[in-house]
Amino acid sequence: MTHKPYNLEEILSAWGKSQQRISSTHDVLKAEILSKQQTAPLPQAKQARSIPWLPVAIAGFAVLTFFLHSTKVGNYVAQNSSRSYVTSPTGMTLQEKSLAPNFDYPYPNNNFPISDPREFLKKDFNAQIKTRNVPKLSGRVQTTIRGFDGRLDASTIGGTSAYFSFVLPATRLDSFRAEIKSLIPGWFYTEQTSEQNLLPQKQSIEQAQKQAQDNLKALEAQRDQLISNHNRTIASFKSRLSAIAKELTALNNEETNDPARQAEIAARIQQLKNSKKSVENQMANEITVHTQNLAGLNAQIQSAGLYVENVKAQDQNLLDNVATVSGTITLSRVNLWQWVDLYLPGPLLSWLLLAAAVGVYLRHSYIPKLKIPA
């Protein structure tokens, strides 16, 4: 025996309809209900709209402000595309986008020939960080700077802002930047790096070095010449003195009884003595003058030597400077609105309008709890 196929819903529907009935007091109750009905006309009830126009309008405004903002930012970026410095793309304000790098040196002179292709690039690094907790992040920034062999030259830390000026080895810059970026989400971080070729300064220093070396060499040569001349002069004087002494000895040793010869010898001896005195005076004079000249030259040579050392030190300073990055990091506190504005793409106003549209729509479509009379 096979059972008739059944449909539960049909069975229940039929059953449900069979349960519907009127009571024995149906008409009495109806009359009572009608008698209790309020007869006074009531205000027109509000009809629920089928299409939620208000949230649609608000959403439309949200989309409009979003596209207007996108167009405005696009125009600004196009106008400022010729700027040479590098920035991280974030939702920055116009003031922040116009921040210029900080040059420590005079603006480079580009009038040096291309035949010298050397680069002595001095790097500058500037970063701006937005955060909700300035003191806490300040500590981490300081630790990071020192951790990368940097030197903190100046710092100012407050509740709403902080500033750090530092230097660190150029070889550590990339890893330092990566570490600093990891401290905060990308939307809160902007940086600018700039490079300047110090080749003009290097060339000036090299030129000065050459001149200093040449000057020193010239002075040394001059000194050598002076000494040589002096020695020659002294030798000449000594030679003359020797000749005089020799002649004097010979004359003193000559024995003669001839009174004329004796008078001649005496006169000659006197003449020789006078000459000897004169030569000795000249020699003393020469020595004095030479000593003065030599001292003067030595002083000049010493000064020139110091200048050479000084220029060498400048050269080393330049090389050290190129090997060092000068940097600044600025921290500023963001309030909640700015924080949300940075996270959200597009203008905050669009998002607020969108949220309002969603809220109004939910309110419109909200099915309230049945208000049951007590």
Added chain:
Amino acid sequence: MSPEEEQQLVYKAQTGDQEAVGLLYDSITPKLFGYLLNTVRHKALAEDLLSSTWLKAIAALPKFERRGVRFSAWVFAIARNECRQHWRQSKHQASDATEFEIPYTDQSHVDNKILVEQILALLSEDDRELIRLRFIADLSIKDTAQVLNLNLITVRVRLHRALARARSLLAEKL
């Protein structure tokens, strides 16, 4: 009666049209009384509850705002509340005692009624309530959700499960 027709009658009733009230009463009362009878299983009590339900409904009619709520669903919510208040006061639950008899002329109706009654007796009270609102009161799932103050999806899932349980019980009986 379609929801639009009902809404029109309610609007007229709120402006004082007695005929509209009468039509609403005639349309809803059979379902309401059937629901109350099946809930309290006592004719006199069901009539009392029917009366108190309509009196409250007519008193609160000027304040009724549709806004996604059907009038009939609202009346059934009042009726359900009246039942619960009665049970709270009498510390009594829904009784299984049958103190009324339904005259059936058709034997198949009798067979179906007995079958359904047997099945309902084996279901939980929550399942029975769902089936009463759905099949006696003839409310939509959305209206049933509003009467029971539940999420639409919750009601849909519960009803599906209740019917599944009933189906399995029915299969055992057949």
